[in-house]
Amino acid sequence: MEGKKEITIYDIARKLDVSxxxxxxxxxxxxxxxxxxRKKINEAARDLGYRHNNFAKNLRKQKSHTIxxxxxxxxxxxxxxxxxxxxxxxxxxxxxxxxxxxxxxxxKEVKNANNLFHKRVDGIIASLAFNTDNLDxxxxxVDKDIPLVFFDRVxxxxxxxxxxxxxxxxxxxxTNHLIQQGCKNIAIVTGPQLRNVYKxxxxxxxxxxxxxxxxxxxxxxxxxxxxxxxxxEAAKQILKLNPIxxxxxxxxxxxxxxxxxxxxxMGKCVPEDIAVVGFNNDNISLIIEPExxxxxxxxxxxxxxxxxxxxxxxxxxxxxxxxxxxxVHSELIIRKSxxxxxxxxxxxx
Amino acid sequence: MEGKKEITIYDIARKLDVSxxxxxxxxxxxxxxxxxxRKKINEAARDLGYRHNNFAKNLRKQKSHTIxxxxxxxxxxxxxxxxxxxxxxxxxxxxxxxxxxxxxxxxKEVKNANNLFHKRVDGIIASLAFNTDNLDxxxxxVDKDIPLVFFDRVxxxxxxxxxxxxxxxxxxxxTNHLIQQGCKNIAIVTGPQLRNVYKxxxxxxxxxxxxxxxxxxxxxxxxxxxxxxxxxEAAKQILKLNPIxxxxxxxxxxxxxxxxxxxxxMGKCVPEDIAVVGFNNDNISLIIEPExxxxxxxxxxxxxxxxxxxxxxxxxxxxxxxxxxxxVHSELIIRKSxxxxxxxxxxxx
DNA sequence: TTGAAAGCGCTAACAA
DNA sequence: TTGTTAGCGCTTTCAA
Numbered sequence: 001m002e003g004k005k006e007i008t009i010y011d012i013a014r015k016l017d018v019s020x021x022x023x024x025x026x027x028x029x030x031x032x033x034x035x036x037x038r039k040k041i042n043e044a045a046r047d048l049g050y051r052h053n054n055f056a057k058n059l060r061k062q063k064s065h066t067i068x069x070x071x072x073x074x075x076x077x078x079x080x081x082x083x084x085x086x087x088x089x090x091x092x093x094x095x096x097x098x099x100x101x102x103x104x105x106x107x108k109e110v111k112n113a114n115n116l117f118h119k120r121v122d123g124i125i126a127s128l129a130f131n132t133d134n135l136d137x138x139x140x141x142v143d144k145d146i147p148l149v150f151f152d153r154v155x156x157x158x159x160x161x162x163x164x165x166x167x168x169x170x171x172x173x174x175t176n177h178l179i180q181q182g183c184k185n186i187a188i189v190t191g192p193q194l195r196n197v198y199k200x201x202x203x204x205x206x207x208x209x210x211x212x213x214x215x216x217x218x219x220x221x222x223x224x225x226x227x228x229x230x231x232x233e234a235a236k237q238i239l240k241l242n243p244i245x246x247x248x249x250x251x252x253x254x255x256x257x258x259x260x261x262x263x264x265x266m267g268k269c270v271p272e273d274i275a276v277v278g279f280n281n282d283n284i285s286l287i288i289e290p291e292x293x294x295x296x297x298x299x300x301x302x303x304x305x306x307x308x309x310x311x312x313x314x315x316x317x318x319x320x321x322x323x324x325x326x327x328v329h330s331e332l333i334i335r336k337s338x339x340x341x342x343x344x345x346x347x348x349x
Numbered sequence: 350m351e352g353k354k355e356i357t358i359y360d361i362a363r364k365l366d367v368s369x370x371x372x373x374x375x376x377x378x379x380x381x382x383x384x385x386x387r388k389k390i391n392e393a394a395r396d397l398g399y400r401h402n403n404f405a406k407n408l409r410k411q412k413s414h415t416i417x418x419x420x421x422x423x424x425x426x427x428x429x430x431x432x433x434x435x436x437x438x439x440x441x442x443x444x445x446x447x448x449x450x451x452x453x454x455x456x457k458e459v460k461n462a463n464n465l466f467h468k469r470v471d472g473i474i475a476s477l478a479f480n481t482d483n484l485d486x487x488x489x490x491v492d493k494d495i496p497l498v499f500f501d502r503v504x505x506x507x508x509x510x511x512x513x514x515x516x517x518x519x520x521x522x523x524t525n526h527l528i529q530q531g532c533k534n535i536a537i538v539t540g541p542q543l544r545n546v547y548k549x550x551x552x553x554x555x556x557x558x559x560x561x562x563x564x565x566x567x568x569x570x571x572x573x574x575x576x577x578x579x580x581x582e583a584a585k586q587i588l589k590l591n592p593i594x595x596x597x598x599x600x601x602x603x604x605x606x607x608x609x610x611x612x613x614x615m616g617k618c619v620p621e622d623i624a625v626v627g628f629n630n631d632n633i634s635l636i637i638e639p640e641x642x643x644x645x646x647x648x649x650x651x652x653x654x655x656x657x658x659x660x661x662x663x664x665x666x667x668x669x670x671x672x673x674x675x676x677v678h679s680e681l682i683i684r685k686s687x688x689x690x691x692x693x694x695x696x697x698x
Numbered sequence: 699t700t701g702a703a704a705g706c707g708c709t710a711a712c713a714a
Numbered sequence: 715t716t717g718t719t720a721g722c723g724c725t726t727t728c729a730a
Binding site for chain 3 (some may be wrong): 367368369371374381383410
């Protein structure tokens with residue numbers, strides 16, 4: 001049942017009466033080969049239906065020509081954009097990509113890391129899970145000098161290239177915008193402080209308050225899972241606060257949207273009673289009413305940058321900047337969910 | 350710089366003074382080996398930090414132990430669920446999974462198929478791109494007896510295992526529900542009829558109309574890309590119809606949501622002026638106001654079923670049902686966006 | 699139950 | 715520019 005036999009370079013060599021070394025050179029565009037034989041061999045390969053055997057090549061070269069990507073979740077449009085950017089760069093460089101996702105669980109992240117290690121990927125691009133609290137599972141890569149690039153959810157203390165946005169700035173601007181709109185009491189709904197992204201957004205939030213001479217209150221900080229359900233629960237908690245805040249910074253768009261929906265159901269108006277700012281600029285930010293003010297950043301670019309760093313390292317184009325932290329641009333997009341003052345700016349997609 | 354040298358079965362064999370054959374047997378849990386040596390070898394492997402070399406194994410076995418997954422888009426929560434289901438089954442069976450996505454372009458789908466073919470995946474699970482109009486790129490797999498399983502977006506005329514939902518039923522029930530709500534003029538916003546899913550949903554729509562003695566009108570059929578922007582454009586078109594339909598069936602939740610948003614912006618009420626039913630039960634269906642009536646189906650299960658079919662085939666557990674079409678359960682979830690009559694059912698997540 | 703040995707398909711050092 | 719040859723690490727047939 002097994003189709004016809006696979007064609008190998010031996011078959012081509014035999015047919016053309018050359019050595020397999022020559023065939024290999026031709027197929028790999030080596031320079032020490034005449035244009036004539038190269039052409040002849042490529043034609044024969046096509047005629048015979050030759051297909052390249054990666055296993056043999058990898059075995060011989062001790063390289064997999066594959067990079068592993070570890071992400072925390074597939075479902076966000078941000079992640080998807082990043083993957084798109086990574087894919088573009090790796091494909092152009094002739095690398096394959098294996099995607100492993102942890103569903104936000106450290107346990108799965110560890111498994112994925114081990115799996116990719118055993119699969120001998122040449123490099124790793126990773127964003128940490130919600131609850132990852134140590135990076136031991138990445139040590140095997142370090143020990144074997146397999147390059148690691150982290151993006152978005154990174155661990156500051158870990159020595160490696162990192163690609164991030166300025167979450168502090170994002171948090172600061174979001175909060176400051178709410179202050180500009182006249183909010184005095186501003187709450188924040190965010191994720192575990194374990195993750196740098198949430199910690200930084202939080203720092204930006206707090207500093208914006210303090211810089212404006214406003215009080216920072218612990219009880220105005222709500223930390224949860226940042227999923228759909230969390231938004232609803234956060235809404236209940238917020239409405240129990242005294243005073244009820246006039247502004248809330250929710251550090252994720254899905255949660256911000258379900259939060260808005262919930263407080264509206266509870267009889268509050270957005271932005272009149274409570275102004276809301278999100279984070280990410282997902283599609284959902286344009287579906288919710290009122291449309292959501294949010295922090296936009298370019299996931300695709302982030303993926304491109306991360307992959308480019310990694311590939312350059314693999315290609316030996318390493319320079320001192322290799323262990324640097326690269327910051328990708330982000331910006332606040334102002335929409336109706338936060339505009340107390342009645343003046344309305346154009347919404348952006 | 351290259352860490353320490355890799356440990357191979359030769360190192361283990363030498364240390365324990367046995368043959369590599371024995372080591373291989375022990376590591377693969379062969380039965381023709383004594384419990385004692387097996388244990389000894391496994392311990393040594395652990396001590397030495399042995400890691401399995403897949404390239405050599407695959408080269409030798411002529412199998413990649415990898416299955417390729419070709420999907421049209423990563424960004425939907427449906428796709429993500431399916432991938433989750435596939436991953437669960439393939440991982441349990443010890444297979445790896447390579448994900449390739451086509452961004453809805455046939456051109457990329459062809460490239461992905463070729464790539465996976467050259468990578469010698471043992472099997473393929475695929476859902477077709479928006480505009481794929483022939484399946485020649487899957488013929489190499491057929492020729493080599495590499496099993497193919499299609500899910501969701503399948504091509505009826507192609508001989509292979511298929512895992513789908515009953516899109517006809519979904520379309521029929523959605524439309525019928527609108528009829529029950531008293532709609533006489535019902536429009537449909539859907540995707541290219543090339544794709545079975547949209548064709549079937551459309552057939553269900555039309556038959557529901559005809560069965561209820563209502564007129565089917567060509568000008569009430571809008572076909573587009575079913576993305577965010579499409580919903581806005583569809584809204585403009587719908588409001589130009591004469592008469593303006595009292596019900597619209599939009600065969601995708603994101604588009605349904607942006608459609609609702611747009612017609613509300615144009616001064617119409619949902620469901621009073623226009624009742625809307627979507628398809629997929631995405632998160633977004635609970636964010637849009639009013640909440641969206643939609644067709645729910647279990648993507649995770651679909652992925653599990655598809656992967657199980659494929660793995661069984663690979664394991665030789667094939668039976669006659671192999672080339673069958675498997676239909677996964679789906680159901681209409683009724684929410685406020687379609688309830689003209691004022692009675693309100695509980696919404697479901 | 700174990701071992702010897704061949705070979706999966708490819709690349710690259712060395713020789714010609 | 716081309717050929718010879720020796721492995722890369724593993725599995726498996728055959729023999730012991």
